[in-house]
Amino acid sequence: MNSEKITETFLKYFEKHKHKIVPSDSLIPEMDTTLLLTSAGMVQFKQALLGKQKPIAPRVANIQRCFRTGDIDEIGDRSHLTFFFMMGSWSFGDYFKEGAVDLAYDLIINGYKFNKDKIWATVFKGNKQVPKDIETKKAWLKYLPKERIVELGEKDNFWIVGNTGPCGPSTEVYYDRGKKFGCKKKSCKPGCDCDRFLEFWNAGVFIQYNKTEDGKLEDLPMKSVDTGAGLERFAALLQNKDSVFDVDIMIPITNKIKSLSKKQSKIEIRVIADHIRGAVFLIADGVRPSNLERGYILRRILRRIIRNAQLLEMKENYMEELVKTVIKTYEGTYYKGFNQKEILNTIEEEKQKFEKTLNKGLKKFKDFNFKKTISGKDAFFLYQSFGFPIEITKDLAKENKLKVDEKGFEKEFKKHQETSRAGVEKKFGGAGSFGEKVAAQHTATHLLHQALKEVLGNEVKQAGSDLTPERIRFDFTFDRKLTDEEKKEVEDIVNKKIKEALPVKLETISLKEAKMNAIGLFEDKYADKVQVVSVGKYSKEICAGPHVKNTKELKHFKIKKEKSSAAGIRRIKAVLD
Ligand code: SER
Numbered sequence: 090m091n092s093e094k095i096t097e098t099f100l101k102y103f104e105k106h107k108h109k110i111v112p113s114d115s116l117i118p119e120m121d122t123t124l125l126l127t128s129a130g131m132v133q134f135k136q137a138l139l140g141k142q143k144p145i146a147p148r149v150a151n152i153q154r155c156f157r158t159g160d161i162d163e164i165g166d167r168s169h170l171t172f173f174f175m176m177g178s179w180s181f182g183d184y185f186k187e188g189a190v191d192l193a194y195d196l197i198i199n200g201y202k203f204n205k206d207k208i209w210a211t212v213f214k215g216n217k218q219v220p221k222d223i224e225t226k227k228a229w230l231k232y233l234p235k236e237r238i239v240e241l242g243e244k245d246n247f248w249i250v251g252n253t254g255p256c257g258p259s260t261e262v263y264y265d266r267g268k269k270f271g272c273k274k275k276s277c278k279p280g281c282d283c284d285r286f287l288e289f290w291n292a293g294v295f296i297q298y299n300k301t302e303d304g305k306l307e308d309l310p311m312k313s314v315d316t317g318a319g320l321e322r323f324a325a326l327l328q329n330k331d332s333v334f335d336v337d338i339m340i341p342i343t344n345k346i347k348s349l350s351k352k353q354s355k356i357e358i359r360v361i362a363d364h365i366r367g368a369v370f371l372i373a374d375g376v377r378p379s380n381l382e383r384g385y386i387l388r389r390i391l392r393r394i395i396r397n398a399q400l401l402e403m404k405e406n407y408m409e410e411l412v413k414t415v416i417k418t419y420e421g422t423y424y425k426g427f428n429q430k431e432i433l434n435t436i437e438e439e440k441q442k443f444e445k446t447l448n449k450g451l452k453k454f455k456d457f458n459f460k461k462t463i464s465g466k467d468a469f470f471l472y473q474s475f476g477f478p479i480e481i482t483k484d485l486a487k488e489n490k491l492k493v494d495e496k497g498f499e500k501e502f503k504k505h506q507e508t509s510r511a512g513v514e515k516k517f518g519g520a521g522s523f524g525e526k527v528a529a530q531h532t533a534t535h536l537l538h539q540a541l542k543e544v545l546g547n548e549v550k551q552a553g554s555d556l557t558p559e560r561i562r563f564d565f566t567f568d569r570k571l572t573d574e575e576k577k578e579v580e581d582i583v584n585k586k587i588k589e590a591l592p593v594k595l596e597t598i599s600l601k602e603a604k605m606n607a608i609g610l611f612e613d614k615y616a617d618k619v620q621v622v623s624v625g626k627y628s629k630e631i632c633a634g635p636h637v638k639n640t641k642e643l644k645h646f647k648i649k650k651e652k653s654s655a656a657g658i659r660r661i662k663a664v665l666d
Contacts, residue, residue, distance in 0.1 A: 090201070090324075090327045090328070091324075091328075091337050092320060092321075092324050092336065092337050092338045093422055095176075095201075095320060095323055095324055095327060096152050096174070096176060096320060098196075098200050098201065099150070099152070099176045099196070099200075099318075100150055100151075100152070100176075102192075102196050102200050103148070103150035103178050103192075104150070106148070106192060107148050108146070108148040108149055108150040108178055108179075109145060109146035109148065109149050109150075110149075110150055110151060111145065111149055111150075111151045112151065113151060113152055113153045113154050114127055114132065114133040114153060115127065115374045115375070115566070115657075116154055116155075116156050116370060116371055116374040116376070117374055117375055117376065117383065117550055117552075117566060118132050118133070124250070124251065125158075125382055125383045125386065126156040126158070126371075126383055126386065127153065127154070127155055127156065128155055128156060128157050128159075128250060129153070129155060129175060129177075129250055129315075129317055130151060130153035130155070130175045130176075130177030130179075130315075130317050131177065131179070131250065131255075131294075131315045131317070132153075132250065133153075134149070134179060134181075134315075135250075135254060135255060137181055138181070138255035138296050138309070138313050138315065139254070139255050139299055139309065140309055140310040140311055144179075144181035144182075146181075147180065147181055147182065147183040148178075148179065148180055148181075148183055148184075149178070149179045149181070150176075150177065150178040150179070151176075151177055152174055152175070152176055152177075152320070152423075153174070153175045153177055154172070154173075154174055154175075154370055154374075154423070154424075155172070155173055155174070155175045156171055156172050156367055156370075156371065156386075157170075157171055157173075158171065158386055161389075161390075161480060162480075162483075164359060164360050164363045164364075165355075165356040165359045165360055166284075166332075167284050167325075167331065167332035167333065167334075168284070168287060168322055168325070168332065168333055169333075170319070170321060170333055170363050170366075171363055171364070171367050171390070172363065172366045172367035172370055172371075173319045173320065173321050173333075174319070174320040174321070174423065175317045175318065175319060175320070176317070176318045176319075176320055176323070177315070177316055177317045177318075178192070178314075178316045179313065179314060179315055179316070180313055180314040181311065181313050182311030182312065182313060183314075184314065185295065185312050185314060186222075186224045186225045186228055186260075186293065186295055186314075187224070187227075187228040188314070189228075189260075189292060189293035189295075189314045189316065190210075190225060190228035190229055190231075190232075190260065190292065190293070191228070191231075193262060193290060193292035193293070193316070194208075194229075194231075194232045197262065197290070201323075201327060203264065203326070203327075205232075207264050207265040207266075208233065208237070208262060208263070208264065208265075209233070209237045209238070209239065209262070209263040209264075209265060209278070209279050209286060210229045210233055210237065210238050210239070210260055210261065210262055210263070210292075211238070211239045211240070211241045211245060211246055211260060211261045211263065211279050211280065212225045212226045212229070212238060212239075212240055212241075212246060212258070212260050213225075213240070213241070213242075213243075213246040213247055213258030213259065213260075214240035214241060214242055214246070216242065216243055216247075218306050219247070219257075219258055219298075219306070221240065222246075222258045222260070222295070225258070225260045225293070225295070226238055226240075229260070239278055239279045239280060241279070241280045245261070245279075245280055246258055246259050246260070246261065247259065248291065248294040248315075249300055252300070252302075253299075253300050253301060253302055254299065254300060255296045255298070255299055255309065255313075255315075256294070256296065256298050256299070256300050256306075257294055257295040257296045257297045257298055258294075258295055259291055259293060259294040259295065260291075260292050260293050260295075261279070261288050261290065261291050261292065262288070262289060262290040262292050263279040263286040263287060263288050263289065264286070264287050264289055264326050265285065265286055266284065266285055266286070266287055266326075267285065268285065270283070270284040270285045270287075271283050271284065271285030271286075272285070287322060287325075287326065288322075289318060289319070289322045289323055289326055290316065290317075290318040290323075291316060291317045291318065292316050292318075293314050293315070293316050294314070294315040294316070295312065295313075295314060296309065296312070296313040296314070296315055297309055297312045297313075319333075320338075321333040321336055321338070321339065324336035324337065324338070332359075334358075334359050334362055334363075338418060338419070338423075339362060341414055341417070341418045342362045342365065342366065342411070342414055342415060342418065343358055343359070343362045345410060345411060345414040346358050346361050346362060346401070346403070346407075346411065349403045349404045349407045349410055349411075350398075350401035350402065350403050350404075351401065351402035351403070352400065352401045352402050353401070354400070354401060357397040357400050357401050358401070360393060360394075360397050361394050361397050361398060361401075361411070364390040364391070364393055364394045365394055365411045365412070365415055366415055367390055368387060368390055368391050368394070368436065369412055369415040369416065369427070369432055370419075370424070371383070371386070371387045372387070372431070372432045372435050372436070372655075373424060373427050373428065373432060373656065373657075374657070375550075375552045375566045375655065375657055375658050376552070377435060377552065377553050377564075378391060378435070378438075378439045379553070384553070388439065388478065389478040389479075389480055391436060391439045391440070391443075392439075392443050392447075392476065392477075392478050392481060393478065393480050393481060393484070394408075395440055395443050395444065395447065396447060396481050396484065397484075399447070408433070408436055408437060408440055409433060409437075412429070412432055412433050412436060413429070416429055416432070426656055427656070428655055428656035431655040431656065435655075442476075443476055446474075446475040446476050447475070447476075449475055450471055450474070450475025450476070450477050451485075453471070453474070453475065454471065454485055459486075459489065459491050460491075461491060461492060462491060462492045462493070462494055463482060463486055463491055463492070463493045463494065464494050464497055465494045465495070465496065465497015465498040465499070465500055465501050466497065466501055468482045468493055468494065468495075468497070468498040468501075469497075469498055469501035469502060469505065472498075472502070473505065479493070479495065479498055482498075483495075525637075525642075526558050526665075527556055527558070527634075527635060528634075528635040528636050528637050529637050529642055529643050529644075529665055530556045530561045530665060531556065531632070531634040531635060531636050531637075532593055532622075532624060532636045532637045532640060532642075532643060533561060533583065533643050533646055533663070533665055534554055534556070534561060534563055535622060535624055535628045535630055535632070535636075536582075536583045536586050536587070536624060536627070536628060536640070536643075536646070537561070537563055537579070537583055537646075537661065537663065538551050538563070538565070538628065538630070539624075539627055539628040540578075540579045540582040540583050540586075541565055541567075541579055543582060544575055544578045544579050544582070545567055545571070545575065548566070549565050549566060549567055550565060550566045551563070551564070551565055552564040552565055552566055552654075552658050559664070560649070560662050560663065560664050561661075561662070561663045561664065561665070562660065562661070562662055563660070563661045563662075563663070564654050564658050564659070564660050564661075565658065565659055565661070566657055566658060566659075567657070567658070567659045568657050570651070570652075570653070570659075571651050571659065576648050576651055579648065580646060580647065580648050583646040584645060584646055586624070586625070586627055586640055587640045587641060587643045587644065587645065587646060588641075589625065589640065590639055590640060590641040591624050591625030591627060591639065591640045592625060592638065592639055593622065593623070593624050593636045593637055593638055593639060593640065594622070594623045595620055595621070595622055595636060596620070596621050596623075597619070597620050597621075598619065598621055599619075600619055619631045620632060622634075622636055624640060625640070643665055644665060644666065645665065645666055646663060646664075646665055647663060647664050647665075647666060648661055648662075648663045649662045649663055649664055650662040
């Protein structure tokens with residue numbers, strides 16, 4: 090069964106069972122400011138699951154593009170991807186455990202015709218806070234012998250996105266791929282680290298709790314179901330392929346990489362295939378390479394592609410070829426309206442930037458002549474001087490049978506963020522006129538961001554910004570031209586806030602606190618402290634930049650230009666005068 094048919098079968102099945110089909114959300118989560126990227130289908134429904142918003146329907150299904158940084162170290166094995174398509178279904182306070190199991194089993198066996206003798210299920214075995222999930226086990230007993238229902242702990246069968254929010258015990262469906270995929274241990278069963286039992290459907294997270302910051306589980310007003318299945322894993326099973334990299338929607342990409350490479354090495358090919366898909370979709374959704382937040386995730390995967398392409402001795406024009414192949418494979422069915430030119434330019438620009446330092450960095454790496462372990466300081470030096478993201482240093486370490494002190498690296502990274510922040514403050518601290526100007530522009534950017542949200546809707550998100558003494562450039566997610574009235578309204582709001590002479594407050598808080606108050610965007614595993622900038626009560630954002638003390642220093646704000654910058658991204662040029 091090809092992938093298109095797999096997703097069609099999924100959606101048709103749930104539609105038949107009264108689920109409303111909704112489109113994929115962007116990889117930039119519109120509804121959740123605590124997350125950097127959309128990592129699961131449920132992200133756009135978090136408020137509904139918490140009972141804070143009315144769900145769009147009692148039953149919903151969709152195909153969601155997802156990105157998971159947490160799996161970046163696993164890429165290269167048979168089943169992990171950072172970017173993938175998730176087939177998901179939801180019941181918001183409608184059917185619960187038995188209903189979810191009935192639907193899942195029916196679809197697997199009668200819809201997809203999986204061999205029922207190979208199907209296993211797992212349920213939550215319970216812990217101090219949550220009892221064993223007997224109800225779900227009972228539901229599975231209608232279909233599976235008890236030997237094939239495995240009780241597992243929190244790691245496998247309790248699901249939450251991040252650390253807080255809607256959560257609950259889950260039940261997962263596994264397929265027994267046979268001994269040839271396995272570790273051959275007698276104890277091998279779902280939950281084992283080997284490839285024999287492949288988890289292919291989280292057939293129900295039974296969302297009934299809200300986990301608070303202090304780790305408590307509060308009961309939610311309604312009980313919901315959240316399911317998710319990675320399309321590529323489903324396809325690997327239904328197409329009887331060795332790995333997710335061999336399925337119909339991946340093979341054009343892996344084949345292209347092979348045809349452009351002099352050396353053929355499986356792991357590097359898989360890393361490039363995974364990362365190039367992710368990069369193209371991230372850029373299509375409005376992410377641009379940078380040293381911060383989601384822009385830094387994009388930068389990391391792009392640089393890793395560049396280094397791996399060098400290892401494979403890929404042909405000069407490989408990036409263009411790969412981008413075109415990705416777009417051709419997914420345009421229409423999985424995404425509508427890729428801006429090929431913009432995507433290519435963005436990637437080429439990053440490639441040129443990194444290629445300038447890559448070889449110097451590699452030479453330095455050799456000169457270091459590391460023994461056993463690469464210290465955090467040295468890993469950080471490679472990052473700071475040559476732009477090596479930690480993944481590249483880790484790849485190099487692996488190739489040379491070395492270890493990396495990752496914790497040490499993170500420490501250095503943090504230290505650097507703190508000192509560079511101090512440095513920025515010193516540099517722009519008010520003395521020089523350039524410094525003053527940039528500080529004023531920084532503050533103006535925050536006002537502009539908030540004003541755009543006020544006028545155009547809360548879904549407007551910053552996609553980038555660039556300041557020179559002459560002008561402010563601000564990119565944001567929005568899909569049409571602004572009317573003259575809207576521009577005027579935005580301008581008026583900013584000027585009103587300038588007149589109100591609002592105080593600007595900078596405070597450094599822990600990442601935990603920031604998350605709790607849903608300020609800004611992060612998944613930055615390196616920083617544990619962030620600077621929060623409040624402009625009166627009007628705006629609150631995470632920002633490391635310099636700022637004025639009071640908005641009256643901004644004097645007057647004017648929008649000079651508003652135009653498209655990429656698909657779904659608008660660009661404003663403005664000045665302070
Ligand atoms: N949110 C759950 C997961 O991602 C089910 O979709 O596995």
